[in-house]
Amino acid sequence: MSFDSLGLPPALVQALQTRKLDTPLPVQEAALPVLMAGKSAMLVSRTGSGKTLAYLLPILAGINAESMHVQAVVLAPTHELAMQIHRVATDLSRDAGLGVRVQSLIGGAAVSRQIEGLKKKPHLVIGSAGRMTHLMELGKLKLKETLWLVLDEADRLLIEEGLEHIRKITGQLGPETRFVFVSATEGPATTRIARGLAPNLDFVRTQDGISPAIRHCYLVCEERDKTDWLRKVLRGLSPERALVFVHRGASAERMSERLEHHQLAVADLHGAHDKFERQAALDDFRKGKAQTLIASDIAARGLDIFGVELVVNVDVPSQSRDYLHRAGRTGRAGAEGLVLSLMTEAESRLAKRYAQDLDIALEQVQLVRGALVPATGDSAQTLRPAPRPFGPGRGGKKRPDPAGPETRKESAATTPPTSARQPQSHDKAAPPVARKRGPALPGAKSGKAGQKVWSGPKRNKPA
Incomplete structure (x- = not known):
């Protein structure tokens, strides 16, 4: 059509x-x-x-x-x-x-x-x-x-x-x-x-849920080490554009200063900035002057920025719905993307919630020589959603419509996945600058293993 x-x-x-x-x-x-x-x-x-x-x-x-x-x-x-x-x-x-x-x-x-x-x-x-x-x-x-x-x-x-x-x-x-x-x-x-x-x-x-073209990973570390891990991830993966999420504007400013100290091109976007400062940060990110944008959740809703290859949750969301909107800044219109969450041992329990609520697999990883690889050890695991008791094709009864069947009018479409479609973006990005890049973002991995017992994560310590 x-x-x-x-x-x-x-x-x-x-x-x-x-x-x-x-x-x-x-x-x-x-x-x-x-x-x-x-x-x-x-x-x-x-x-x-x-x-x-x-x-x-x-x-x-x-x-x-x-x-x-x-x-x-x-x-x-x-x-x-x-x-x-x-x-x-x-x-x-x-x-x-x-x-x-x-x-x-x-x-x-x-x-x-x-x-x-x-x-x-x-x-x-x-x-x-x-x-x-x-x-x-x-x-x-x-x-x-x-x-x-x-x-x-x-x-x-x-x-x-x-x-x-x-x-x-x-x-x-x-x-x-x-x-x-x-x-x-x-x-x-x-x-x-x-x-x-x-x-x-x-x-x-x-097309409900999250694009299947997005890979979801989490890395377990200490809270005080998160900025160091972020720096190493940005250096190692060298994404064209990366969007980093934190909860508070003050955290975005401090993190931006630390990364700039290490010669990384960074902008920050949060509610404490006025309209002009926020627009300037977005413009720098869109035009490629800043490869990394550190933002509060103000940027998680609706923004369509071309070429975001990596989303990093430094402060992880407590609600699965917020994770969904953050993850949606990458993998736009069927493109591939990567979402990495930096989690403390206590926060890593949220990974199981994301997997279950959003019907996605989250892989525990570690950073080795600038690349994300599956974590090793008895506690390392890939979390997969368990079978749901409701919903078509899941062996259970269909969840009742909260508004009632008599008032419901529905127009639904069954169409091919967006991965075969043409990307749609209205942002004019600057042409990519030739530069030495690290290893490409690793592609999505899949396996036949079922859901593993949650026995605690493997903790990483920065080098």
């Missing part, structure tokens, strides 16, 4: 082809017919599967450029994700000659400049719910003619502390507004709230 067969305007199809995007990815193939038919929908698909274009293309195709009203609103949980969506929409509209005016409305930017921008009558506004409600209260943003409301990373937006802003926005919408909820994960609370906002909701579910 091609994009032109899905009913998109020829100019928009041509703009996609100039980006070498000829074939829709599974979530796009499943979502476009639903959204272009004017239906509200929840799109659930793994990270890096192409969800942004799945909703942007129908919106851009349906906007009336002659109108002077806001016709579509996209909400995002972080400024970085909002600006990424803004860039994709702006570039597509310009290259296709659609004449769609796009404006970002995020916190941290001057309200006066945003008010001036609203005087130009944008058709599509993208930003944070808090800033939009503020502009609505000032009487500067009117949404009565809005036809689309998109909640990107809906599970982050539909939480208790953010619902007040969401309800203020939905209260200003007309009866013809269609809702699109987008997420890599689907929980009963999110589904319940979404159904309350849009009762006639179609579900588009494709």
Whole structure:
């Protein structure tokens, strides 16, 4: 199937082809017919599967450029994700000659400049719910003619502390507004709230879980040695781009300083930086000026950065869902990737949880001469998920739908894996610089052995 067969305007199809995007990815193939038919929908698909274009293309195709009203609103949980969506929409509209005016409305930017921008009558506004409600209260943003409301990373937006802003926005919408909820994960609370906002909701579910092209490893070490191990991993594997996760901004700054001391090109991204500092860090990472970006979870949601070969969890997430979103920064659109978690002996118990909850195998490794190799010793093991009691094909009954079978409308797609598909990325990366590299990132390993008894990890000590 091609994009032109899905009913998109020829100019928009041509703009996609100039980006070498000829074939829709599974979530796009499943979502476009639903959204272009004017239906509200929840799109659930793994990270890096192409969800942004799945909703942007129908919106851009349906906007009336002659109108002077806001016709579509996209909400995002972080400024970085909002600006990424803004860039994709702006570039597509310009290259296709659609004449769609796009404006970002995020916190941290001057309200006066945003008010001036609203005087130009944008058709599509993208930003944070808090800033939009503020502009609505000032009487500067009117949404009565809005036809689309998109909640990107809906599970982050539909939480208790953010619902007040969401309800203020939905209260200003007309009866013809269609809702699109987008997420890599689907929980009963999110589904319940979404159904309350849009009762006639179609579900588009494709490619759940984590891309099978990603290899998952963990290395056990002392907490005080984690930065040293990180330095050795970056030196040994020499990834084109590596994204390192920590819990706190202060940790990101300290780690960045220590790595820069060892002549590693590093940038840090966290909430303590202002909007301009955060954007500068992302730009340096995208353009290749910094090969490593150390970030708090602010970067874990939705960001699409081309060429991230390695994700390192220095501070490991306590929840499997957070691990999923961090891991999704690599292996985008079917590309290969590696996720390495540096764990203390106590933290290593979380590896078993990740394996079980996310249906992945985690291999315990050690660093030998700049390469990650399977750990040796009686305690070394590869953790694999145990058979689940629920779900199709697992020998158990199907898990009941929390919303009830009578209200459920579902549009699902069974499509080939993304590894055979064309990567989709809208970031323009600098050409790779020729340099001496260490051993290539090791490929995924598989085995026939079943799940082993959890008997404790092998501890590594830095040289």
